[in-house]
Amino acid sequence: ETGVTQTPRHLVMGMTNKKSLKCEQHLGHNAMYWYKQSAKKPLELMFVYSLEERVENNSVPSRFSPECPNSSHLFLHLHTLQPEDSALYLCASSLSRGGRAGANVLTFGAGSRLTVL
Amino acid sequence: AQKITQTQPGMFVQEKEAVTLDCTYDTSDPSYGLFWYKQPSSGEMIFLIYQGSYDQQNATEGRYSLNFQKARKSANLVISASQLGDSAMYFCAMREGRISGGGADGLTFGKGTHLIIQP
Numbered sequence: 001e002t003g004v005t006q007t008p009r010h011l012v013m014g015m016t017n018k019k020s021l022k023c024e025q026h027l028g029h030n031a032m033y034w035y036k037q038s039a040k041k042p043l044e045l046m047f048v049y050s051l052e053e054r055v056e057n058n059s060v061p062s063r064f065s066p067e068c069p070n071s072s073h074l075f076l077h078l079h080t081l082q083p084e085d086s087a088l089y090l091c092a093s094s095l096s097r098g099g100r101a102g103a104n105v106l107t108f109g110a111g112s113r114l115t116v117l
Numbered sequence: 118a119q120k121i122t123q124t125q126p127g128m129f130v131q132e133k134e135a136v137t138l139d140c141t142y143d144t145s146d147p148s149y150g151l152f153w154y155k156q157p158s159s160g161e162m163i164f165l166i167y168q169g170s171y172d173q174q175n176a177t178e179g180r181y182s183l184n185f186q187k188a189r190k191s192a193n194l195v196i197s198a199s200q201l202g203d204s205a206m207y208f209c210a211m212r213e214g215r216i217s218g219g220g221a222d223g224l225t226f227g228k229g230t231h232l233i234i235q236p
Contacts, residue, residue: 033223042121043208045223056223088160104212105152106224108162 003027006091006109014117015081021112023074023091031096032074033106034066037088049074050096081116088113120144121209121227129233136196138230140209143190149213151192152224153183156206165207168192204234 004025013019023032034046048056049068063085065077074091092106122141130136142151153165168176168183176183184193196203210224 035223040228042119042228043226045225048223090160090162092162104222105164105167106162107164108154111160113160 004091004093004107004109006089006112008112009110010113010115012115012117013078013081015083017081018077018079020078021076021089021091021114023076023093023109025072025074025091025093025107027093027107029093029095029107030071031094031104032068032071033092033094034074034076035090035092035108037090037111039087043090047076078114081114083116086114086116119227120213120225121211123207123209123227123230125230126228127231127233129235130199132201132234132236133198136199136203136232137184138194138196138207138209138232140192140194140227141190142192142209142211144211144213146213149211151183151185152210152212153181153192153194154208154210154226155203156208156229158205162208166194199234201234201236204232206231 007022031050033048036044036046045058046060047066052068063080067075088111090108090111092108094104094106120143124139149170151168155163155165166176166178166181166183168185175185180197182195184195206229208226208229210226212222212224
């Protein structure tokens with residue numbers, strides 16, 4: 001399997017549940033990202049991992065907890081979420097160095113559509 | 118202030134016509150990169166084209182070209198000979214700084230333009 005794969009594609013959870021989103025890439029990339037896409041808002045960068053170390057955390061509430069066990073896998077652990085957390089969560093990967101003039105194109109997965117009841 | 122502005126929330130275009138999607142950006146960094154992505158209803162963001170701030174020529178990739186006007190901080194996407202399959206959301210995005218060294222920096226996105234191609 002190639003590209004960036006996200007599971008599950010759809011998730012419905014209650015506010016007291018604990019669930020996890022999974023992302024897997026087979027592109028040989030060494031940087032991975034979580035983005036949140038809400039209706040009528042620009043994509044919001046949540047977390048960045050480079051070489052398995054978290055290098056960016058954009059003031060995301062602690063009810064979102066990322067985990068990057070290796071350069072091919074990225075998780076987003078969810079607990080005690082709020083209805084406003086309902087959104088499409090997109091995972092992406094890239095090379096952290098090199099590329100044409102630093103282009104380092106992000107390759108995205110198809111997203112996990114989360115609904116919090 | 119928004120770093121990426123896309124002023125067209127939605128556009129209807131006749132099939133086979135050319136389409137221009139607007140994007141203006143705001144940065145004081147001399148090194149930056151500009152990206153366009155397409156998002157069909159399936160949700161996946163598909164990379165279309167890239168323009169570096171130091172690139173002398175406008176980027177082209179098949180039917181896609183980028184009209185880069187640096188002084189105006191404008192990076193419009195042009196799609197020639199539009200097709201029904203071009204119907205999707207289109208996002209302009211920017212990465213600032215550290216162009217020469219790369220780096221695992223996320224992209225900043227605009228709100229997008231919903232393009233609908235009519236037969």
